[in-house]
Amino acid sequence: MFRIHFLDVGRGDSIILQFENGRTYLIDSNEISGKVTPFDYLRKIKVVELETVVATHLHTDHLLGLQRIIESIPNRQVWLNEYNYIPNEAYENFLLALRNEPDIRIYFPHSAMKVIEGKDRLQVLAPPPNLLYSNYFF
Amino acid sequence: MKTTACLDAINNGYARLTYGEGGREQIDVRLTTLSKYIPEKLEEGEILELTISDSKEVVDAQRLVEETERRRRRLKALIDWLAYGIYSDGLGELNKENV
Numbered sequence: 001m002f003r004i005h006f007l008d009v010g011r012g013d014s015i016i017l018q019f020e021n022g023r024t025y026l027i028d029s030n031e032i033s034g035k036v037t038p039f040d041y042l043r044k045i046k047v048v049e050l051e052t053v054v055a056t057h058l059h060t061d062h063l064l065g066l067q068r069i070i071e072s073i074p075n076r077q078v079w080l081n082e083y084n085y086i087p088n089e090a091y092e093n094f095l096l097a098l099r100n101e102p103d104i105r106i107y108f109p110h111s112a113m114k115v116i117e118g119k120d121r122l123q124v125l126a127p128p129p130n131l132l133y134s135n136y137f138f
Numbered sequence: 139m140k141t142t143a144c145l146d147a148i149n150n151g152y153a154r155l156t157y158g159e160g161g162r163e164q165i166d167v168r169l170t171t172l173s174k175y176i177p178e179k180l181e182e183g184e185i186l187e188l189t190i191s192d193s194k195e196v197v198d199a200q201r202l203v204e205e206t207e208r209r210r211r212r213l214k215a216l217i218d219w220l221a222y223g224i225y226s227d228g229l230g231e232l233n234k235e236n237v
Contacts (some may be wrong), residue, residue: 011154011164031162059147059154060161067160080221086183087209088144090161095216096232106221 002120007041012061014038016047021118023051029065039068050075051117055094057081063090070097070104077105081127139191142202145184153180155188155196167196175199185209 005016010032017025024047029038042050053075056062067090070078078098098104110129115122143157152166172180176199185205189198215228 032164033162060144060156061146061154061164064161080217086144086146087206087213088146088156088161088183090156092209092213092216093160095213095220098220099216108221 005041005045007038008035009038009061010035012059012064014041014065016042016045017122018047019117019120021120023117024049025052025054025122026050026069027054028056028062029069030061030063031065037065039065039072042069042073047073049073052077052079054079055081058086058088058091060088060090063088063094066090067093067097070094070101075104077107079107079109081108140187140189142205143186143188145180145182145186148180148182155186157188165190165194171196172199176201183210 002020003016003018005018007014007016009030012028012030014029015027016038017027019025024042026038026042031037031039050069050073053066053069055066055078058081069075098106109124111124111126112129113124115124141157143155144161145153146156146161146164147154148169151169153169153172154164154166157163169180172186175196176186178201180201183206185202187200187202188196191197211228212232215226215232218224218226219229
């Protein structure tokens with residue numbers, strides 16, 4: 001059965017997708033005192049491996065905790081959105097963690113992208129593919 | 139309390155400021171409040187020096203331009219390297235600090 005877990009992380013969001021084929025995606029993370037952390041919740045539901053970690057955009061309330069998750073839970077790929085580029089500490093720590101995990105593949109998905117997980121399909125809605133890296137950075 | 143914060147997000151007239159370990163402290167402040175201390179236009183990602191009262195009210199703020207630019211360089215170098223395999227000077231600076 002396909003399962004979606006929406007976590008109450010105070011600000012921002014954190015969503016876990018569990019596909020019927022056994023693969024798990026994590027979309028965003030935030031850690032605020034008094035709220036469950038996505039890291040702890042993943043352990044609670046016994047997720048030992050992630051297929052994909054998605055950072056929808058680079059505000060701290062969507063990133064905090066991803067560093068710990070990258071360092072502690074094996075995962076195959078990370079999806080980043082470069083079009084909202086904010087030099088915050090959470091982003092830097094996240095990227096530093098990724099630098100130490102060279103086997104993790106990094107993608108910048110766009111709205112032409114579809115992913116098939118068993119009998120389930122995932123459609124990326126944004127950003128449009130004509131937004132190029134070179135148009136954004138400086 | 140005097141602290142270094144990042145202007146993480148601007149939404150609907152509010153600035154979200156993050157500070158503390160890894161940005162774990164997250165507060166929303168009216169942009170008009172910040173503009174009392176910093177009249178120039180602020181952008182997401184700017185590093186500010188804040189003085190915060192016990193009731194978490196910002197009572198003073200100033201821009202830390204050099205720190206902001208330094209962090210931008212570091213992050214651009216990191217993303218260039220991770221995503222595109224491009225090496226830049228900023229990465230050398232990072233490598234020295236994070237061996």
